[in-house]
Amino acid sequence: MLKFFINSKDNKARAGYFETEHGIVETPVFMPVGTQGTVKAVNQKHLEEIKAQIVLSNTYHLYLRPGTEVLEKAGGLHKFMSWQKPILTDSGGFQVFSLSDLRKLKPDGVEFKSHLDGSSHFFSPEKVVGIQRSIGSDIMMVLDECTPYPCEYDYALNSAKLTSNWAEMSKEAFEKSGPLYGHKQFMFGIIQGSIYKDLREFSAKDITNIDFDGYAIGGLAVGEPVDVMYDIVDFTTSLMPEDKPRYLMGVGRPENLLEAIERGVDMFDCVMPTRNGRNAYLFTSNGILSMRNAKYKDDFSTIDENCDCYTCKNFSKAYLRHLFIAKEILALELASIHNLNFYLSLIRTAREKIIEGSFSQWKKEILKNITLNNITTEV
């Protein structure tokens, strides 16, 4: 079992940590997304510099490329990508449903065609455990069906049932198998149920009945109104065990993270900081800056005077704008480093505030500034 300790609680918000053989992860935690075994545009040295504690990678993508044979020969993903801190892998369920063509759901898994070359593949709960054994992630996720939004009640009900069955099959496959590289692996279950509270209750009961190392809330941040998301998060965390990490998958904007922390969530991942960075949107303590804006042409001030990242310590808004306008690759690196550092330090501060017992008040203050010029770019 994953060792998870809660240091402090501030109402529902929790400050804790869990232990993997690749290191301790302090929670709440934001996990930079390294879908294909690399956090886009950011090298591993920079990830360490900005104190990333754990990165997320993706089972679906790694299975297709470079494939499990290569990963096994490499001795697992940690060695392959030269990252010695913890790795969590998403099961690939979300990608099968969002990226691949012609998927066919069956009771024992899902048939799909690769988005790369149209080749046919089948993911069963067992197979996805096996792939994650080949990857060697510290935390693996069960295969689930991530329902879209909006989603009919009946579809969401049947889907939640399927996810429950798959969770049991996953747990069984997990227990029957063992790690390949000498370090322990842990497994999290995923609670589904769309925006229907009774289905969330049903799913939470089923999933938490299985003794996973942690539990995730899936199927949110897929287009539902933000208040609905917060309400479902609040409702679902109240159904989740106190003594295991809670992971809200694929969320989100800085304010979403803070609201979810307040509602008892411990773990997050999202492509927003890197994807928006590559699109020249910079998160700062004074709101969101669109770096292509002409007003930055001769603005030689730091991007965020409260930030200590490589980008902010060395470069000006005017230089970063120039790099974006001139389509230079360095723009992508500098923006991604800054945005990730913004997320990581925000969540580190949130943890301190929970320990101090002043989380909610701090949250209220900081949200005024960081949500200025909110952007509508898709997650």
Add this chain to the structure above:
Amino acid sequence: MLKFFINSKDNKARAGYFETEHGIVETPVFMPVGTQGTVKAVNQKHLEEIKAQIVLSNTYHLYLRPGTEVLEKAGGLHKFMSWQKPILTDSGGFQVFSLSDLRKLKPDGVEFKSHLDGSSHFFSPEKVVGIQRSIGSDIMMVLDECTPYPCEYDYALNSAKLTSNWAEMSKEAFEKSGPLYGHKQFMFGIIQGSIYKDLREFSAKDITNIDFDGYAIGGLAVGEPVDVMYDIVDFTTSLMPEDKPRYLMGVGRPENLLEAIERGVDMFDCVMPTRNGRNAYLFTSNGILSMRNAKYKDDFSTIDENCDCYTCKNFSKAYLRHLFIAKEILALELASIHNLNFYLSLIRTAREKIIEGSFSQWKKEILKNITLNNITTEV
């Protein structure tokens, strides 16, 4: 005057150094190309780590974007791009002739249309000095006409005459003006004359009659056979003063650099290491590797066991191949860092060998290996 000292000579090969107010540059030296104020895909911290002594940037590109007004407000290019070591700027002559449309040569300059937006501009020798004052490069180059290959004799003759006139006008403008940012700037003349020895002699005489801080050989590596290039380099260096740096512009492959060093050249720049890196071609002590090759799929060895760069110390061929195949931005960074480090360490070693007096023998040995699998990618 630029202070240039020669420590050692090994036949025609020279090991020396020159002093700028941004630091000493040991020669022979390779200058990474940072056309638009950034070496493509490589951040400034990495440039320092691989011991880049000086980078080249480009007057034509910087004039169009971000423009001299921004550069002046920034306090020059060093501050703008956060690079405190020396910078050399090419005059823009080559770009006017290779990139822009509808150029019209006139005795007092060249009219051209921007490759970005078609807007009309005029570069005179004086104007180009002025732009380089705004840039604040440690070494500026005079405006010249870079002849293509092949080039008719009469065209090359008239062009060399024009380049001579422009060189005089440049020197005059240089002396009439002063630096904007408190540090000294130096200026190099450029010898043209295509592949015609009598024209090279004519141009060398004209240009070296003007008291520049250094002299460049232009108009080579534009498509002529490599033996012709070596012959013209050998011939031209014999016409250049001993006590000033000699710069062979836009050259080239690793073997071209070594051959030119043997013929008395001190300075080089070329996009090859970065451009080829971005195209997955890696220079190594065992020849050139095409990293997309399927044979590297499960080759977990280091890219070059004799290399100490970030890429080689941390990542395998298989990982780099995966990044290229998966179109990940990190591939571009890792390949560019490695290739630049290969060039920079090769030239550092060349310098040591000159000092030891064993340059030619070492060159013969090393060329056997590094030219394996030579590629035909354009410079």
